[in-house]
Amino acid sequence: MSRHPRAKEWELRLYIAGKTQRAVTAFENLQRICEEHLAGSYQIEIIDLLETPKLAKGDQIVAVPTLVRRLPEPVRKIIGDLSNTERVLVGLDIRPRGRTVTSGESHAGSHE
Amino acid sequence: MSTSETIPAGIPKCPTGIRGLDEITYGGLPRGRPTLICGGAGAGKxxxxxxxxxxxxxxxGEPGVFVAFEENTDELAANVSSLGFDLPAMVEQQKLxxxxxRIERSExxxxxxxxxxGLFVRLAVAIDGIxxxxIVLDSLEALFAGLPNEAILRAxxxxxxxxxxxxGLxxxxxAEQGQGTLTRYGMEEYISDCVIFLDHRVADQIATRRLRIVKYRGSxxxxxxxxxxxxxxxxxVLPISSLGLDYGVSNERIATGVAALDAMFGGQGxxxxxxxxxSGTAGTGKSSFAAAFADAACQRGERCLYLAYEESAAQIVRNMGSIGFDLQRWVDEGRLRFHAVRSTLFGLEQHLVTIHKLAAEFRPDCVVMDPVTNLNAVGGDAEITAMLTRVIDYLKQSGITAMFTSLTSAGLVIEQTDVGISSLMDTWQLLRQDDMAGERKRxxxxxxxxxxxxxxxxRQFRLTEEGIRLEEAQ
Structure with a gap:
């Protein structure tokens, strides 16, 4: 779980239900995308609904995994394991940096 | 196949508490199973x-969860507060x-x-909380509109x-009715235990509601x-046609309100x-006989419900006063109740339900429907006959004596015009006018x-200030 000490421009929440393979995949994909496009200006909070089920109501979570972009506003939601990078970028409203990065390339190793 | 599926009586039922629905389902919905309620917009799902x-x-004493996908909880509470349902209080008491x-596709x-x-977790929180x-899911179809992957959704x-x-819920x-299908997204594929269809149609500007049980497995x-x-x-819901021809019959006779007419029925009415x-053409005196009948009932100390589809109560009271029936007195004493309504205001079903409700509330001994033919304006002959069958079954079941007047068109053979409804009637009395020797005779x-x-x-008769007078037979 990566938390940054100072306030970040990008505040992201990843809702999962148990540490399933899909949840792990989603988290890895998310970290990779963030490092690539939002390095230093994002924070990810992971909410496991099996541990805190009541939180599903607040962000109107139906599907898991769901990534919620809480900041910058407006709130946006991306559902799925985030394996489709293009769609995640569109969903987060991030302009892809050039065409050298594709979802096929592995950046999974570049965790903080 | 389990025994519960082969023996209808073995299926546990969950009562809805909705009038009529528990009767036609023989006890309610299948307990511990899902039931699909489908129908068009505004059908009452x-x-x-x-x-x-x-x-x-x-x-x-069974707490319940209502999961709404289309209306927020404030809207829901407001919509049913007029029915005397205080949702916030019930939520407070943990009964509900x-x-x-909310699933917003654009987000x-x-x-x-x-x-x-995520949805499962939410449902579990709500269910376990009380x-x-x-449980109600209204309507799950919103998921189809809100989530993109139909294959995942169906699984x-x-x-x-x-x-x-x-x-065990x-x-x-x-689910919303589809084009030529029960539901738009084929929800009936998933719910096979019980399917109920609600219909709300408008014909000739008159709305009618109907309910049909499409299937009910094992029951x-x-x-x-x-x-x-x-x-x-x-x-x-009106379970009328579940009634059979098994009502008790009475040998008791009651007066027609016209002594000479009683005599025509073996002297006893x-x-x-x-x-x-x-039956009779316009102006033959049908309502007068109805008034005589109602007046006689009230004189015996009974209660009479008068359903007027053509004239207002005040007008009937005034007109009947002119031929010697003081109906106002019975109204004042609470023995006579008028329910005057233009037949075209509602569909046949609504009239039917109204009769049921009034009869259940007022508990009359006699009922007058004057005239039933006015209902032609809101239904075809077959529908009116069906409705009258239901009314008559219901009234007979309750031991209520019922008089129906029917306006027939001049020039037609009178016995033929009412042939549809006459078979439902025990007694059929015809009125007509003849021009004889320069005089119009009733x-x-x-x-x-x-x-x-x-x-x-x-027999010839006259409408006099002292009531209906039958002339001596010639």
């Missing part, structure tokens, strides 16, 4: 579902939980595989329904389209609990009267 939850919690699941981007575990035995719905069954799932059920009504007490038809004869000797004379 949400209301039926909400009554199931509220009445379950209030009258049967409301959950609004959601899909990027890879997912499942609906120990719910019932997850299957999982959801078996999950609800495992938890009696569930209602609502007998009424198969007709049942008239349904929504009023200030909620939904009611009509049978109590029978149905009487009075004539009366009894075409039939089941179970009694009756006169076959054609």
């Amino acid at each position: 949400t209301l039926l579902a909400m009554e199931f939850i509220v009445r379950g919690a209030r009258d049967f 939980a409301l959950d609004y699941v 959601i981007q899909e990027a890879g595989d997912y499942d609906l575990e 120990g719910a035995k019932r 997850e719905l299957r999982r959801l329904f078996s999950w609800l069954k495992q938890r 009696t569930a209602i799932i609502t 007998v059920h009424g198969t007709n389209e049942y008239p349904t009504m929504i009023d200030e007490t909620g939904l009611s 009509y049978y109590r609990g029978s149905s009487i038809l009075i 004539l009366l004869y009894v075409l039939k009267s089941r179970g009694m000797a009756h006169s076959s004379e054609v």
Whole structure:
């Protein structure tokens, strides 16, 4: 779980239900995308609904995994394991940096 | 196949508390299983579902969860407060939980595989929070509009329904009617235990509601389209045709209100609990005989319900006063109740339900419907006959004597015009006018009267200030 000490421009929440393979995949994909496009200006909070089920109501979570972009506003939601990078970028409203990065390339190793 | 599926009586039922619905389902919805309620917009799906939850919690001690996908909880509470349902109070008492699941397609981007575990978690929180035995999902179809991947959705719905069954919840799932299909997204594929269809159609600007049980696995059920009504007490379904021809009959005779007419029926008048038809062209005096009948009932100390479809109560009272019937006196004493309404204001079903409600409330001994032919304006002949069959069955079951007047068109053979409804009637009395020797004469004869000797004379009569006078037979 990566938390940054100072306030970040990008505040992201990843809702999962148990540490399933899909949840792990989603988290890895998310970290990779963030490092690539939002390095230093994002924070990810992971909410496991099996541990805190009541939180599903607040962000109107139906599907898991769901990534919620809480900041910058407006709130946006991306559902799925985030394996489709293009769609995640569109969903987060991030302009892809050039065409050298594709979802096929592995950046999974570049965790903080 | 399990025994519960082969023996209808073995299926546990969950009462809805909705008038009529528990009768045609022989006890309610299948307990511990999902039921699909489908129908067009405005058919009453949400209301039926909400009554199931509220009445379950209030009258049967079974807490329930209402999950709304389309209306928020404030809207829901406001919509049913007029029915006397205080949702916020019930939520406070932990008898009921409301959950609004909002899925906004425009906010959601899909990027890879997912499942609906989030929804399951939410439902579990709501269910466990109050120990719910019932649940409503209104309507799950919103998921199809809100989530992009239909294949995932369908797999997850299957999982959801078996999950609800495992938890032993009696569930209602609502779904919108599709084009030529029961539901738009084929929800009937997933719910096979019980499917109920609500219909709300408008013909000639008159709305009618009906309910039909499309299927009910392992249980007998009424198969007709049942008239349904929504009023200030909620939904009611009329199980009328479930009644058979098994009502008791009475040998008691009651006065017609015209002494000389009593004489034509073996000197004793009509049978109590029978149905009487009075046919005639305009101005032949049908309402006068109806008034005589109502007046006689009130004089015996009985109660009479007068359903007027053509004239106002005040007008009937005034007109009948001119021929010696003081009906106002009975109204004042509470023995006579008028219900005057233009027949075209409602559909036949609504009239039917109204008669039921008035009869249940006022408990009359006699009922007058004047004239039933006015209902032609709101239904075809076959429909009117069907409705009158139901009315007569119901009134006979309750031992109520009923008089119906029928306006026939001049120039037609009178015996033919009412042939459809006459078979339902025990006594059929005809009125007509003849021009004879420069004078218009009123004539009366009894075409039939089941179970009694009756006169076959054609009698002339006059409407006088002291009532109806039959001339001596010639």
